[in-house]
Amino acid sequence: MERSKKRIAVIGTGITGLTVAYRLKKIIKEENLPLELLVLEGSIRSGGKIHTMKIGEDYLDIGAESIDIRTNHTMDLIEELNLQKEVIRSQYGKQDIYAFNKLYHIENPSYNGIPAKRSDIWKYDILSFQGKISYLKDTYLSESEVHEKTSVMDYLTARIGSELTEYVAEPYFSEIYVTDMESTSIEVLNKQIVELEQQYGDLTKAIEANPNLLDGNGNQISFKQGLETLIKALLKEVKEHVLFSKKVTEIKKSIEDTYIIDINQKEQVRVGAVIVATDPSVYRELFNDPELIDYFKDIRTTSIGYSMFSFPKGTIKNEPQGNGVLCSRRNDSHISSIVWLNKKWENLKEKEEELIGVYFGRGNEEIMLSLSNKQIEELLLKDLERILGITEEPIYHVVKRWTNSYLKSSFKNQDEKPRLLDAIKNDYPGIYLAGNGVNGFGINSCIEQGNKVSEKVIAYLKKTK
Numbered sequence: 001m002e003r004s005k006k007r008i009a010v011i012g013t014g015i016t017g018l019t020v021a022y023r024l025k026k027i028i029k030e031e032n033l034p035l036e037l038l039v040l041e042g043s044i045r046s047g048g049k050i051h052t053m054k055i056g057e058d059y060l061d062i063g064a065e066s067i068d069i070r071t072n073h074t075m076d077l078i079e080e081l082n083l084q085k086e087v088i089r090s091q092y093g094k095q096d097i098y099a100f101n102k103l104y105h106i107e108n109p110s111y112n113g114i115p116a117k118r119s120d121i122w123k124y125d126i127l128s129f130q131g132k133i134s135y136l137k138d139t140y141l142s143e144s145e146v147h148e149k150t151s152v153m154d155y156l157t158a159r160i161g162s163e164l165t166e167y168v169a170e171p172y173f174s175e176i177y178v179t180d181m182e183s184t185s186i187e188v189l190n191k192q193i194v195e196l197e198q199q200y201g202d203l204t205k206a207i208e209a210n211p212n213l214l215d216g217n218g219n220q221i222s223f224k225q226g227l228e229t230l231i232k233a234l235l236k237e238v239k240e241h242v243l244f245s246k247k248v249t250e251i252k253k254s255i256e257d258t259y260i261i262d263i264n265q266k267e268q269v270r271v272g273a274v275i276v277a278t279d280p281s282v283y284r285e286l287f288n289d290p291e292l293i294d295y296f297k298d299i300r301t302t303s304i305g306y307s308m309f310s311f312p313k314g315t316i317k318n319e320p321q322g323n324g325v326l327c328s329r330r331n332d333s334h335i336s337s338i339v340w341l342n343k344k345w346e347n348l349k350e351k352e353e354e355l356i357g358v359y360f361g362r363g364n365e366e367i368m369l370s371l372s373n374k375q376i377e378e379l380l381l382k383d384l385e386r387i388l389g390i391t392e393e394p395i396y397h398v399v400k401r402w403t404n405s406y407l408k409s410s411f412k413n414q415d416e417k418p419r420l421l422d423a424i425k426n427d428y429p430g431i432y433l434a435g436n437g438v439n440g441f442g443i444n445s446c447i448e449q450g451n452k453v454s455e456k457v458i459a460y461l462k463k464t465k
Contacts, residue, residue, distance in 0.1 A: 006035050007271045008457060009261055011248050011286075013041040014048025015443055016435045017277035018234035019077070019450025020457075025238055027458050035461065038271070039238060040263065042247030046235050048279075049405055049436070050443075052226030053398065058348065058355075059226035062306050062400040064443060065339055065357055066090060066220040067227070070213050071192060073447040074221075081233040083223070090220040092343050095175070096320035098387050099126055099167050099328040105321040106168070110215050111193075111207045113168035114160055118204055124168070131163030139204050146194050148185055155186040155194075159203045171326035172215075175337045175359075189441055224347060251276075251286050257430065257464050272464065273430040273457050277450075280437060281404040283420075291427065295420040301404040303369050304336075305361040307380055310395040311354040316340070317389025324357075325387060334360050334368055335383045353395060356384070373399045430460055 010021045021039045028035050051063040067074050078084060096103045097113070106113060108120040115121055118139055121132045138161045146155065152173060156165040170181055173189070187194055193213075196206035207213060223229035235242065250262040251274060261269045276286065284296040323344035326337050341355035342348045348355060358380055361368050368376060376399055384390045421438070424431055434449045436442070 006461075007269070008035060008037050008273045008275070008461070009248075009269065009271045010037070010039045010275045010277060011261075012048065012277035012435070013039060013046035013231075013235070013242060014277060014435065014446070015050060015231065015234075016446040016450050017041075017048075017275070018046065018231060018238065019447050020275050020277060020434065020454050021238040021241060022234050023451055023454035024457065025241065027454060031458075033458070035458075037238070037241045038269070039242040040246040040248055040261075041242060041244045042278075044244050046242070046244075047228055047231040049402055050227045050231055051400065052228035055398075058351070059224070059228075060308055060341070060355070060357075060398075061222065061226050061228075062308055062398060063402065064227055065306075066222050066344075067443045068219060069221050069444070070219050071444045071448075073444050073451065077447055078230070081230070081237070083229065083233055086223045086225070086229050087221050088224055088345055088347055089218040090222075090323060090344050091217055091346060092321075092323040093217055094215040095322045095324040095326045095337065095339075097126060097168060097171060097328065098325050098331060098333070101331075101386070103318060103320055103325065103387070106215075109211075111213050112172035112215065114156075114164070114203070114207060116204070116207045116211075116214060121164075124164070126167050127163050131161060131167075134161035135164050137161070139202065146186060146198075148187055150186050152181040152184050152186045152189050166330070167328050171328055171337070174329075175326050184441075188439065191440070220344075222345065248286060250288055251428075251431065252288065253428070259428075259431065273432075273461055275432045275434055275453055275457065277435050279405050280435070283433070287428075289427075292420075292423060295423050299420070303361055303401065303403045303405065304359060305369050305376065305402065306400045307358045307360065307376065308398045309354075309356045309358065309380075309384070310397065311356065311390060312392055312395065313352050313354060315354055315390050315392040316356075317391075318387065320388075327387075333383045333387065334379050335387070336360060338384075338387065356388075356390075358384070369401045369403060430457075430464070432456060 008024060010017050021037060024037055049063040052059050052061050069075055078087065094106065096105045104126040108123050109116040118136060121135050138159055153165065156169050160169065173181060196210060197203045200206040200209055246263050248261055248263055249265050252260050254260045254270060258270050258272055259274055261271055263269065280299050281301045283299065320340065324337065324339040327333050327335050335358055337359045339357040341357055342351055360380060377397055421433060424433060432453050434453045436446055439449055
């Protein structure tokens with residue numbers, strides 16, 4: 001290999017980028033490979049959408065708020081990093097659903113709100129009689145065929161009926177993945193449930209046969225000092241390879257299967273492979289290639305906001321039975337979901353204040369993110385009064401905007417064009433896109449991608465030496 005071919009660049013130090021770097025470092029050391037690792041971060045902090053604030057003695061997350069551990073990628077990584085003693089698990093089951101100006105709680109066993117037993121559908125007061133009949137009909141008669149263009153909404157509607165999908169399942173899926181369910185492929189969003197359905201014959205049997213998937217206590221985790229605990233542990237493992245305030249402004253082809261990375265528009269580095277683990281909104285800036293323009297036009301990003309409120313103790317008049325609230329899209333509300341932090345996390349239980357996390361800006365409400373903090377606070381307080389009966393002024397509140405940080409839909413075929421991922425693979429061998437929305441959504445997916453991409457990079461560089 002040429003010296004430049006031995007250098008691997010990882011762009012971005014969110015959970016995906018740091019997982020890739022961690023895996024690459026381990027493989028390079030274990031196999032004694034002549035490879036150099038370079039991790040570039042454009043800002044002065046790592047973590048991406050994982051952002052923990054210390055307020056007083058408490059560690060509160062204002063981006064991703066928890067990790068769903070119903071797949072094992074995160075827990076495997078936590079064990080490797082010896083962080084098990086720092087883990088805290090969610091309490092008080094699942095969130096209530098707000099619809100028709102009322103809170104509904106699902107007591108029966110369920111997966112993302114979908115009943116594990118067909119007969120439990122009669123317990124769903126949120127549904128009309130016709131909606132319950134539609135669910136029963138569709139669970140028995142639905143087709144099992146799924147292809148890459150089957151959206152999440154089409155997949156669910158065909159199996160559980162439109163009412164259960166819209167009022168129950170969609171709020172659960174959206175709360176976890178923050179994406180457009182009408183244009184996101186179910187195979188990208190949740191390939192696991194598709195595979196289980198095919199294995200057991202139908203969705204209900206798949207859910208009932210896998211109790212580890214059910215909603216409830218302990219299937220979400222955080223850490224005593226917030227989710228940045230995981231980021232800090234990964235960063236500690238790879239810190240000698242990380243450079244901050246190094247914004248990559250362009251990636252261009254060079255000689256002998258190498259690439260030139262332009263940094264801060266004044267520094268250039270030649271590399272043999274690149275992992276792009278940034279927000280998808282920056283892809284267009286990185287690749288100044290007319291052949292890719294049409295693919296970048298297909299990328300649609302969305303924004304979301306998070307506000308953390310502190311209220312005097314006892315101000316919640318309409319207490320949800322679960323640890324928060326999910327809001328159906330048909331509600332006249334700016335809020336997409338609410339997390340009652342004192343109830344969800346044991347370490348906040350005895351606080352002399354009510355800590356409420358609010359996600360807002362989903363779908364057509366993105367315009368809210370352009371408002372001032374005061375305007376946002378006023379709108380959210382009106383919704384919190386209607387949903388939770390809170391009439392007190394907050395002790396304090398924090399607003400965080402995550403602008404153009406989430407893919408609105410998954411990459412998928414447009415007419416007969418190959419997907420962006422295929423175009424990059426064919427025209428830019430040795431460059432890999434990874435992160436939330438590229439091949440799945442959520443922190444678990446990001447960690448899984450980090451594991452897989454690192455192996456692909458090593459295999460590629462071994463071939464090109």
